Amino acid sequence: MENIRNFCIIAHIDHGKSTLADRLLQQTGTVTGRDMQAQLLDDMDLERERGITIKSHAIQMAYKFEDKDYTLNLIDTPGHVDFSYEVSRSIAACEGALLIVDASQGIEAQTISNLYLALEHDLEIIPVLNKIDLPGAMPDEVADQIIDLIGCEREDIIHASGKTGVGVDDILAAIVHRVPAPKGKVEEPLQAMIFDSVFNSFRGIEVIFRVFNGSVKKGDKVKFVATGKTYDADEIGILGLEQKPQKEISAGNVGYLISGIKVAKEVKVGDTITHVDRPTQEMIKGFEDVKPMVFAGIYPVETTDYEELRASMEKLQLNDASLVWEPETSAALGFGFRCGFLGMLHMEIIQERLEREFDMTVITTVPSVQFKAVMSDGTEKAINAPSEMPDPTRVSHIEEPFIRAQIISKADFVGPIISLCIDKRGEIKNQVYLTSDRVELTFELPLSEIVFDFFDKLKTISRGYASLDYELIGLRQSKMVKLDIMLNGEPVDALSAVVHRDKAYDWGKRLCEKLKELLPRQMFEIAVQASIGTKIIARESVKAMRKNVLAKCYGGDISRKRKLLDKQKKGKKRMRQVGNVEIPQDAFMAVLKLD
Template identity: 80%
Template sequence: MNMQKIRNFCIIAHIDHGKSTLADRLLQFTKTVSDREMQDQLLDNMDLERERGITIKSHAIQMRYDYKGDEHVLNLIDTPGHVDFSYEVSRSIAACEGALLIVDASQGVEAQTITNLYLAMEHDLEIIPVLNKIDLPGAEPEVIAEEVMDLIGCDREDIILASGKEGTGVEDILNAVVERIPAPKGDEKEPLQAMIFDSVYNPFRGVEVLFRIFNGTINKGDKIKFVNTGKEYDADEIGVLGIQQKPQESLSAGNVGYLISGIKVAKEVKVGDTITHIKKPCSQAVKGFENVKPMVFAGIYPVDTTEFEELRNSMEKLQLNDASLVWEPETSAALGFGFRCGFLGMLHMEIIQERLEREFDMTVITTVPSVQFKALMNDGEYKLINAPSDMPDTNLYKHIEEPFVRASIITKADYVGPVIQLCMEKRGQIKNQVYLTADRVELTFNMPLAEIVFDFFDKLKTISRGYASLDYELKDNQPSTMVRLDVMLNGEVVDALSAIVHRDKAYEWGRRLCEKLKELVPRQMFEIAIQAAIGTKVIARETVKAMRKNVLAKCYGGDISRKRKLLEKQKKGKKRMRQVGNVEVPQEAFMAVLKLD
């Protein structure tokens, strides 16, 4: 294929701006997919993606489009819109020369739109702005067009009006892709240099690697290696991506394709890695490779401890489909054997939990999510803290550093006050406030990641009536006064309920947690003390009263000493029972921590 006839582009947008629907129309218009095969959200092939209406995994597909009698090959790389999957978005963008920036004509520019746009601009992509959903009654194309023009500095004529639902403007978009997006650059005769931008696990054929070739040519049967992992393979099958895969004998510079080489271990394929030939390797790898960094950590345990091995197998299979999931085995005194897992964010954690339940029929308990802290020890070494149980004693470290993020929130001007107040409560510092239009404001904060991972997004949506949008990126680590808050039942520490919290919030957190647990822990024949403690200092306490039998029922009158004797006997029995009694913690109690207001 002549390189001048190839166009590689991606679609960037905020969640729910109609990206998947528009992609469906492009596939239909170019007859890549027949009417019989057509279904809504065609590229979102996971049940969860369809139900939630979000893209979780990026997808690539090749279309052929006849432009003025010349056939062009258009490689579309669909990207997720949620903040948790921004690493995948950045790698997809690196594989393209242009991007469709889709903005909802009724909702306007949102936080993620801006973040993904800046990512695209860093890679010098040609941006084609598209206003989608112009058929909606609430659409304001002229007002939103002004916003887009301010944002990217384009002219009004450059903005394409479209409706994914009705199919309006699809031809204009395809023409703009051919006219405005530059053809890929590269030399077929150079040594092979290709970048992996995604991988998919196929249970029969192993891991399928999706790549974009920058220089050189790859032939079927070539001996290749992955530069960053150092692993070597044979290219058993290569090809291009349609609705079904189309095997090819060779692919050259500028193309997007897939590679199957019988890889069985997902960890060997890292998104952003470079593929080259063993005999004639390229002089340098593609820039931008980095390992995915988990942001949120939580424990996942089977409800029934006998299912531990099944859970391990399920996690291994899940990791084949989702390379950004990180896990290692751990044990808890309260919950038995389980895994400490690293996620990209709360949505990622929710999706993993749901996939475990649906695809593998595993019911699991998730512990309190936390972020990764660093303790500067007395000997000058840093110790990583992923769970409350890793926290060293206070006399062993100088200070603890917690990760801070740069959070960007776009909201309507009416809600600026409540949004700032919420961020201040979450220990945020306001850095910037910009009016995008008379009615829309972008607020920038420095905030601790630990405050964002809980319920920040839910609260933000509530106070802004669903208008505010959030995006954040990791900034650095800063020293903070963090303490480990333990929960004790009957004097015994329940490690699964422990959490690392800021000292200023520890008392409030401990008090609320004790009150919540008092409602959930079932009453026993003896009194149960629920305590929250920092180290040896108890900061809050609630008591679950004992159920008691009326031992005086058989005393009809008589001397008080007789009654007292019976009560004393009961009291001793209760004391003995309390020493040997076990408190069963119901599963709702572990979930209660996640739902603290």
């Protein structure tokens, strides 16, 4: 066991984690030149297209160093704040972490938050300065930032380049020397933690776990503690580029288990695996339950696909444990699910994966956050969707979630960033100059304001330099109202939103204007109205398409024309009473892109 090293790679987005992981795999001979491709571990189409890591990936490397054979278990993690749950799971399965910082960009917000996650679990941190071959690299300045952040010595920082392969040997040597070997006793009862799972349509669910104590052999009877289910370990093995079956996996190692589990609900990420005949007495303290930030409804386009969508969501949840969902119904869209996501990018990725991997076409409603209504009689009610908003006369007040946001940016952009945050009802709490040119701003903002387009706007005004990290700090009282959108006098619950009273009029007006552009014209006029309770605050009309009934009257008396026009008008009126309006998918998403 003293020759095993478990480590993960953490960094901000685009600091070169996946490229560096490629070099480590090549250097240790885990992957041959023929199988090599860029960002080898990002095996999902979406990851390749967007150039981001969405899932953390585990892979085992064999490395010979100073005449000893070492086993290195690497877990490559995502860098985006929306996938920080993946990072926290990887960290729980490791003893050390490579903290990668881009030499041309310096330390950014996600670097700091991932570092704190790692320090909470007492991981050994190895700082790596990546991309030193770039013309814009500033190795000395960035090294100073790293020393300020983690208090290491200057010679502890490894200079590397994922592109050219400089410094990769130093990184491998540092992993062997600095990362502690796993502590655990092989003779104790089996105690292993599930940190990931994958659905395989041929073999059922593959569980990926890390053994802390004891060992598991092929054919053993194992029990999942949280769900209480027992299984036979049909196949166990280690994760190379392909799965490699083994006879036994003992303490300190990472492996996979296949036992023909069919039902997705039976596997919980963070659960403990133990033997049936010699169970462990304590569960492993895994990681916190996921806290969804953004809630949105996902509905099948065809109502008959509801059960199929449920099965797809269960399989997707195996692969992405940060997805939380429960069934809900909507008057406009029928049966569907209320889903909790960690952010807008996460929501977009889930929607794409449902369409690609499971062939489900879905409609996503307007995202919102979870509010809390305190009733006049003192009871509290959670509001996940605008349709759950109780009658305003029975509510004493409404509380909304607030976050503490850390924004790190160049000093030139401080003014625009502060005005953006104040426009989003935020207040500035702190402003620290990290260097003469980089500043860290701390704000407290309502979560509902940053859900939609805050990150995009922040990137725009800072020319891509600013980085954002946020954490929930609790609920505060706010004046929130439910804004309804009505088409032809019928409220469309999928378009309603909970907004702050001061912004409701402006929001309603812009939304009506947007819907006027997006709704297809009908044979009758459609009234698009925004209302708070019974009070209409904005209205637009989508004009009717009409046939020219006067074409056959050339000249002649006005009364003949009048008669034809009145007849047409009557028909339009009747159509309007029985006609219903089909709302295209982009109208639902219009709410997101109001600006």
